[in-house]
Amino acid sequence: MKEQDIAILEQKFQEKIDNDIKIEPNDWMPDAYRNTLIRQISQHAHSEIVGMLPEGNWITRAPNLRRKAVLLAKVQDEAGHGLYLYSATETLGADREQTIDDLHSGVAKYSSIFNYPTLSWADMGAVGWLVDGAAIMNQVPLCRCSYGPYARAMVRVCKEESFHQRQGFEIMMKLAAGTPEQKEMAQDALNRFWWPAIMMFGPNDAESKHTAQSMKWKIKRHTNDELRQQFIDVTVPQAELIGLTIPDPLLKFNEATGHYEHGPIDWDEFWEVVKGNGPCNKDRVDARRKAKENGLWVRQAALAHAEKKKLRKQAS
């Protein structure tokens, strides 16, 4: 295609975006838009799948049958979210297995929050309340993303997410109202997950190199700092309500702006974890790689069995 033709197509493409017309798989799109989406959606998919590990860790040790059933249902939902998202990357022409191999080789990232360990049952509360809560904050605007299949996947995901956050908050609420030891356990979980949770929104706007282009393409609707602020504003009163303390001595409400102001975020820690040096990075990727390798013979056998069944049917 001539450069001039591409310029016209690009202009028409941007006009569609500006007019809130969704882009669908077979529509023309700039390579950079396609590649940005493949990167973002596959990393989102990896986050759902890797995110099953810290919670899967507690399924067999849930304190009672109700909690166990709930946690199992939540983790199963996350597997579904991963599937919807991998499917969305496939509509862009990405090879699903390749995107998964990129995760295993460290080329592709996933949300850093899942590189922290879940040490006590209260962490199931903190993860549902804070991690799913932050994910919802990020995902709700994605329901209006310009790429149709991603937006539709997000609508399903958001519908399913709301119970995730509630069940987590319920765990925290119960523990916070329990014995002093139980309350201390809840506070300890909040202490460990608060800062990683607010880092989930990504670097400050000034450091975020993709934000401007993604906003122009309507892949992103709000900046990292806007979403982070929104999350803090809704979450602080929730902690107060159940008698837990946000581990930020500098946190204060600004009457004039109506927003909370928070202390400095430890971005060195954030980048260390992104680079692979968090407490569980290696365990998480190893677990995923092993799952793929150990499951290979099952996938091959299922395929061979289906082939045999088909041949038998044709013969009869």
Add this chain to the structure above:
Amino acid sequence: MSNKDNWPLWEVFIRSKQGLNHKHVGSLRAVDAEMAVENARDVYTRRSEGISIWVVESNNVFASDPSEAPELYEPSDSKIYRHPTFYTVPDSISHM
């Protein structure tokens, strides 16, 4: 994993309740149609979203070309006499 180990891709359609059409809800991978239906049940009907499932292998779907949309749909745009609002009838006429 080499390409030959990849399971085929299926498109999933769900009837949400008796009397409604099956509607496309997403896709998944499965070795055959039976497994595709079972997986669709697990993935797309966990919250009573459906009472009937269709699966179609994705490479059997032939889609119209978006770049041909103007030619394909122009005839229906230009024939406004196909719509009842094209015709004027006296106000005194009812039930029409």
